[in-house]
Amino acid sequence: MASQDAPPATSYAPSDVPSGVSFFLSIPFAFFLPELVFGFWVWILVAATQVANPLLQGWVMYVSLTSFLISLMLLLSYLFGFYKKYDSWTVLDSLYHGTTSILYMSAAVLQAHATIISESQDLHNYYINVAASFFAFITALLYILHAFRIYYH
Helix, strand or coil, X not given: CCCCCCCCCCCCCCCCCCCCCHHHHCCCHXXXXXXXXXXXXXXXXXXXXXXXXXXXXXXXXXXXXXXXXXXXXXXXXXXXXXXXXXXXXXXXXHHHHHHHHHHHHHHHHHHHHHHHHHCCXXXXXXXXXXXXXXXXXXXXXXXXXXXXHHHCC
């Protein structure tokens, strides 16, 4: 008699990734939309100012725009179920958010420095830089929380 073995698994998906609307309501996946919204505000606000120091705010633009686009691709890959094909998806997610949190914190500090520099030049640009600094620090905090929650998930 032949033994009845279970068929091999065709999916490596983590069992605890929700689908549908519950995806956006469960931690750590609930951080995706705020990361995108606040990150969007960072690069829009930095782009709206007269750049006082191109080196500082160029790095802020690079980090915020790149993080926005990669986070959007990661969100779409979760929504379309691409994570089901790979075993190490949570490692990729954790490494991405950990690295991005460090880069975003450096960008937030540089944006705060650019805000201090612009204080003496133009008050309108100063207020826009203050808002960009605020959103940069909030976004960095969201990426840090997401990284820790994915790592300890």
